[in-house]
Amino acid sequence: MTTQTMRGAAAPAQGTVPPAMPVIAPPVPTLLPEPRPWWGVRTPIPRTRALVLVALGLLLPLLGWMALAASGWVQPVFMPGPGAVLQRMADWWADGLLEDVAISTLRVVSGWALSALIALPLGLLIGSFRTVQALLEPLTDFIRYMPAVAFIPLVMVWVGIDEGAKVAIIFIGTFFQMVLMVAEDVRRVPAAQIEAAQTLGATRGEIIQQVLVPSAKPALLDTLRVTMGWAWTYLVVAELVAASSGLGFAILKAQRFLQTDKIFGGILLIGLIGLAIDQLMRLAHRKAFGYLYLRR
Numbered sequence: 001m002t003t004q005t006m007r008g009a010a011a012p013a014q015g016t017v018p019p020a021m022p023v024i025a026p027p028v029p030t031l032l033p034e035p036r037p038w039w040g041v042r043t044p045i046p047r048t049r050a051l052v053l054v055a056l057g058l059l060l061p062l063l064g065w066m067a068l069a070a071s072g073w074v075q076p077v078f079m080p081g082p083g084a085v086l087q088r089m090a091d092w093w094a095d096g097l098l099e100d101v102a103i104s105t106l107r108v109v110s111g112w113a114l115s116a117l118i119a120l121p122l123g124l125l126i127g128s129f130r131t132v133q134a135l136l137e138p139l140t141d142f143i144r145y146m147p148a149v150a151f152i153p154l155v156m157v158w159v160g161i162d163e164g165a166k167v168a169i170i171f172i173g174t175f176f177q178m179v180l181m182v183a184e185d186v187r188r189v190p191a192a193q194i195e196a197a198q199t200l201g202a203t204r205g206e207i208i209q210q211v212l213v214p215s216a217k218p219a220l221l222d223t224l225r226v227t228m229g230w231a232w233t234y235l236v237v238a239e240l241v242a243a244s245s246g247l248g249f250a251i252l253k254a255q256r257f258l259q260t261d262k263i264f265g266g267i268l269l270i271g272l273i274g275l276a277i278d279q280l281m282r283l284a285h286r287k288a289f290g291y292l293y294l295r296r
Contacts, residue, residue: 080261085268088261092250104235104246105273107163111170111238112231115178116224123182127216128208137183144176149237161242169241173234178227185219186212218289225281232274 037043062082068074069081076084089097125132126140151172159165189212197211239248247266254262286293 077258077260080264084261085264088259089265089269092262092265096245100245100247100250101269101273104239104248104270107166107238107246108170108228108231108235111167111234112174112228114167115171115175115227115231119175119178119182120220123179124186124208124212126179126183127186128212133183137180140176140179144180148173148234149240152237152241156241165241166238166243169238170231170234173237174227174231177230178223181223181227182220185216185223188219189215218285218292221281221285221288225278225285228277228281229274232270235270 038045065079066082069076069079080088092100122136126137127133148169152169155165155168155172159168193211193215194207197207202210235246236248236251239246240252243249247270251263251266254260254266
């Protein structure tokens with residue numbers, strides 16, 4: 001048999017379909033998570049890394065304070081150690097610390113709430129109408145640079161020396177800044193939203209209620225959170241006015257007797273209370289406006 005005959009015998013018959021070759025799918029590559037850089041601009045970082053950094057940010061200053069106090073380079077009257085501060089706080093607890101915390105918190109929250117009650121609608125008007133802005137914003141800008149301490153004699157004459165005077169000082173310290181921040185939050189609402197509402201025939205009241213206020217709500221809650229921190233900074237000033245209780249009063253009283261450990265304890269306690277309130281307001285912001293955190 002010739003080679004040509006063998007090739008002819010091996011060839012498939014005319015009209016038949018040759019067997020299909022098996023198709024081998026390429027391996028699917030495993031997608032590894034992209035590494036998140038340490039210094040990416042607004043790049044999220046893993047939760048574990050964030051917790052470690054938070055712990056370091058809190059522990060390193062504490063360790064430095066402990067080392068400085070234990071070194072003996074600074075006298076305890078100027079820099080008491082954490083142990084001395086904790087001991088003083090324990091003594092203060094038996095001497096009515098909870099009452100001081102309660103009365104100071106009530107004063108701060110009352111002054112801040114009264115400020116918000118007036119500043120929110122006033123700031124809304126300033127941010128919505130150029131006429132109101134031209135009338136009131138320059139005056140508000142002028143007053144907000146006046147130190148709240150300078151108003152203490154006037155407050156004592158106008159309000160007296162009772163609880164109202166302390167609330168008034170905190171109110172003065174937060175109100176004027178809050179008004180301007182609320183107005184700025186309202187002005188940040190895109191003009192396109194207002195123009196779209198006007199095109200649909202919305203009235204001035206409807207634009208304010210259904211466009212400006214809903215769009216500015218996240219920023220307004222942030223403004224309230226920031227001004228709450230300012231209210232706590234005016235606590236010691238407010239309790240200069242004939243106070244007989246409160247954290248600020250206790251700090252001022254400790255100064256007269258060179259009780260530096262109590263001063264340190266009072267300052268740290270005010271910071272912890274303020275931090276707790278700040279975190280609660282951040283949580284409320286996240287719960288109320290969760291859609292803002294989807295891409296963070």
